[in-house]
Amino acid sequence: MTGYFVLVCAVSWSFFYIASVLPDSVARAVVFDAGVFTPGILALVFTAWQQRSRGVRKLIARLVEVDVPVWCYVFAVSYMAAAKLITATMFRAIYGQWPSFGSEAWYVIAAATVFSTVVGGQAGEELGWRGYGLPRLVSRLGLRSASIIIGVVWAVWHLPLFFWFPEADKFGQSFPTYALGGVAISVAMTWLYARANGSLFLMMLMHSAINQSVGIVSSAVPGATNAFALSSSPAAWITVGVLWAFGIYALVGMPRHAEKPHSALHRPD
Numbered sequence: 001m002t003g004y005f006v007l008v009c010a011v012s013w014s015f016f017y018i019a020s021v022l023p024d025s026v027a028r029a030v031v032f033d034a035g036v037f038t039p040g041i042l043a044l045v046f047t048a049w050q051q052r053s054r055g056v057r058k059l060i061a062r063l064v065e066v067d068v069p070v071w072c073y074v075f076a077v078s079y080m081a082a083a084k085l086i087t088a089t090m091f092r093a094i095y096g097q098w099p100s101f102g103s104e105a106w107y108v109i110a111a112a113t114v115f116s117t118v119v120g121g122q123a124g125e126e127l128g129w130r131g132y133g134l135p136r137l138v139s140r141l142g143l144r145s146a147s148i149i150i151g152v153v154w155a156v157w158h159l160p161l162f163f164w165f166p167e168a169d170k171f172g173q174s175f176p177t178y179a180l181g182g183v184a185i186s187v188a189m190t191w192l193y194a195r196a197n198g199s200l201f202l203m204m205l206m207h208s209a210i211n212q213s214v215g216i217v218s219s220a221v222p223g224a225t226n227a228f229a230l231s232s233s234p235a236a237w238i239t240v241g242v243l244w245a246f247g248i249y250a251l252v253g254m255p256r257h258a259e260k261p262h263s264a265l266h267r268p269d
């Protein structure tokens with residue numbers, strides 16, 4: 001697994017760097033998207049190498065595995081929105097005023113979540129992180145450790161966005177604070193994944209909903225330039241605390257190993 005993760009970062013970062021030095025154009029967007037889809041593409045390559053076409057078909061089939069309990073869908077789409085609304089309430093209680101809210105209407109967020117799930121880069125990422133990587137880590141280390149390791153790798157993979165793309169919302173922001181929140185999110189996603197028999201469609205939906213809902217309450221520090229400094233935004237730290245409150249609950253309630261040893265949770269595709 002180490003080789004897969006290192007290769008994903010090396011190839012993705014190469015594409016990201018090339019995109020960062022290209023002028024704003026279609027070519028720049030295509031090269032950037034190649035980096036975004038690298039985890040999934042390499043997951044398919046590694047699976048084909050190890051398990052041939054049968055393994056590839058089984059991995060791809062999980063992208064359209066939609067037969068999961070309704071509550072799983074509710075959790076997936078509301079997880080980050082609920083965390084941000086709790087953050088706003090806590091901010092109000094502590095500071096006596098509301099934090100800065102985003103301007104997007106709820107129906108725009110909902111539409112963007114659905115659209116991004118279907119055509120966005122979530123498939124490119126989730127085929128790799130929770131399609132290829134997570135089951136293999138679970139089989140060796142168990143759900144708890146696997147969820148944390150995936151979270152760390154996932155966060156580190158995003159590092160170029162903090163340095164090479166001034167137009168990105170992460171540029172100059174606190175990477176350590178982001179990583180802390182990202183690991184908590186990974187734990188929550190693994191907790192849900194284990195209850196939905198490894199549905200990658202659900203993971204794509206949750207990934208998309210997180211991306212679209214994170215701006216409900218802004219955690220960004222205007223004009224920030226030191227990506228390795230801790231965030232000075234109270235809203236950011238309250239959000240991290242809220243995410244980890246559920247993360248700790250999920251870790252405590254998470255079995256060490258997958259409860260279904262022959263499911264997609266416990267064995268590679």
